[in-house]
Amino acid sequence: MNEMTITTFDWVPEAPRGYVRDIRLRWxxxxxxxxxxxxxxxxxxxxxxxxxxxxxxxxxxxTHGEISIFESGADLLYVAETxxxxxxxxxxxxxxxxxxxxxxLNSVEMAVLPFTIFKFTEDEEQTPGRQAxxxxxxxxxxxxxxxxxxxxxxxxxxxxxxxxxxxxxxxADRFDALADYSNCRAYVEQATSRPAFKKAxxxxxxxxxxxx
Amino acid sequence: MNEMTITTFDWVPEAPRGYVRDIRLRWxxxxxxxxxxxxxxxxxxxxxxxxxxxxxxxxxxxTHGEISIFESGADLLYVAETxxxxxxxxxxxxxxxxxxxxxxLNSVEMAVLPFTIFKFTEDEEQTPGRQAxxxxxxxxxxxxxxxxxxxxxxxxxxxxxxxxxxxxxxxADRFDALADYSNCRAYVEQATSRPAFKKAxxxxxxxxxxxx
Numbered sequence: 189m190n191e192m193t194i195t196t197f198d199w200v201p202e203a204p205r206g207y208v209r210d211i212r213l214r215w216x217x218x219x220x221x222x223x224x225x226x227x228x229x230x231x232x233x234x235x236x237x238x239x240x241x242x243x244x245x246x247x248x249x250x251t252h253g254e255i256s257i258f259e260s261g262a263d264l265l266y267v268a269e270t271x272x273x274x275x276x277x278x279x280x281x282x283x284x285x286x287x288x289x290x291x292x293l294n295s296v297e298m299a300v301l302p303f304t305i306f307k308f309t310e311d312e313e314q315t316p317g318r319q320a321x322x323x324x325x326x327x328x329x330x331x332x333x334x335x336x337x338x339x340x341x342x343x344x345x346x347x348x349x350x351x352x353x354x355x356x357x358x359x360a361d362r363f364d365a366l367a368d369y370s371n372c373r374a375y376v377e378q379a380t381s382r383p384a385f386k387k388a389x390x391x392x393x394x395x396x397x398x399x400x
Numbered sequence: 401m402n403e404m405t406i407t408t409f410d411w412v413p414e415a416p417r418g419y420v421r422d423i424r425l426r427w428x429x430x431x432x433x434x435x436x437x438x439x440x441x442x443x444x445x446x447x448x449x450x451x452x453x454x455x456x457x458x459x460x461x462x463t464h465g466e467i468s469i470f471e472s473g474a475d476l477l478y479v480a481e482t483x484x485x486x487x488x489x490x491x492x493x494x495x496x497x498x499x500x501x502x503x504x505l506n507s508v509e510m511a512v513l514p515f516t517i518f519k520f521t522e523d524e525e526q527t528p529g530r531q532a533x534x535x536x537x538x539x540x541x542x543x544x545x546x547x548x549x550x551x552x553x554x555x556x557x558x559x560x561x562x563x564x565x566x567x568x569x570x571x572a573d574r575f576d577a578l579a580d581y582s583n584c585r586a587y588v589e590q591a592t593s594r595p596a597f598k599k600a601x602x603x604x605x606x607x608x609x610x611x612x
Binding site: 239243244245246254255257258259260261262265266279280283286287289290291293294295297298301302305306308309310311313315316317318319320321324327328331332334335 | 451455456457458466467469470471472473474477478491492495498499501502503505506507509510513514517518520521522523525527528529530531532533536539540543544546547
């Protein structure tokens with residue numbers, strides 16, 4: 189089968205550079221040691237073909253032969269099942285990774301996202317809903333902090349779950365949300381010091397800079 | 401192997417009854433036609449064993465022999481891979497369902513959750529962050545609305561992705577967020593009219609009522 193292709197935007201503004209979700213796929217494919225291609229779709233004009241691949245008008249999506257998959261979690265699961273490098277094959281180990289893959293997205297990113305939107309909109313008003321959402325994030329980070337105590341990675345070895353969790357925590361760390369969570373911060377530092385992350389990050393920056 | 405066990409809280413307040421996430425697992429197991437057991441963990445005293453199964457102190461989790469899985473998305477994927485009833489086995493069909501499983505959780509529930517928190521806290525203040533979060537939800541619901549046009553289910557047949565998406569949209573519908581999205585509302589009505597959902601819903605209500 190042909191090599192996998194990651195489709196991302198042709199260009200994005202400065203703010204999201206280094207944080208566009210294609211970094212998760214680049215990172216996984218670098219870790220797996222797979223060759224891959226990068227293709228671009230217009231940021232400013234999202235047409236019918238874009239929505240056929242990604243019904244929410246976002247990026248990235250992954251194509252491999254006749255398979256087209258959006259959602260970074262689904263993409264990483266596909267890569268890991270194809271490569272066997274980032275996901276154990278025994279049922280128990282496999283399920284450990286899959287539950288943490290979902291947890292990074294659904295228990296942690298779900299709490300990080302509103303926080304980042306308040307930061308991007310420079311909204312400092314402490315309304316009841318805002319306080320509840322901040323409390324929700326603090327609780328979730330507190331649980332991750334406890335879980336990471338004494339662990340290098342979420343499961344026995346580095347996996348796709350760590351790619352998601354580290355990238356999600358990186359989004360929180362960008363606005364200093366990890367100041368009170370030293371295990372989380374050390375975990376992000378350890379994950380992002382991996383050569384595969386560094387290459388993915390630089391490649392994303394270069395990709396968008398080339399379009400300026 | 402033994403039958404699967406869903407662990408949920410022994411009791412919850414009135415507000416979340418009918419919406420506790422164990423309904424997703426009950427629903428899937430009813431659809432699959434599998435026998436299963438329900439066990440309870442204290443709502444008011446979440447001890448070490450709870451956190452060993454669910455590190456965020458939430459419910460449900462699924463146990464099956466030595467396997468213990470939290471996160472409703474991971475649980476449903478496990479059930480579907482075991483049953484073959486709610487997930488096609490061909491690679492393309494399987495990936496279609498898996499991407500929509502992640503989309504329901506990560507593209508839609510992520511947008512619905514802040515909205516429900518503002519509603520639960522009766523927060524009506526239109527701060528910049530709130531407006532951005534409301535716009536985020538409207539955009540996501542709009543894309544689901546477009547996608548559902550002319551479709552019964554997210555993929556060719558009812559699947560675990562529909563269990564997640566219908567349950568997520570039901571949370572939005574509870575606070576009337578689907579008033580302008582007739583396809584979404586019709587989809588929720590069609591999904592929740594299935595006998596498996598009705599039984600799961602009533603069983604959850606009965607479980608918590610029995611503890612009053």
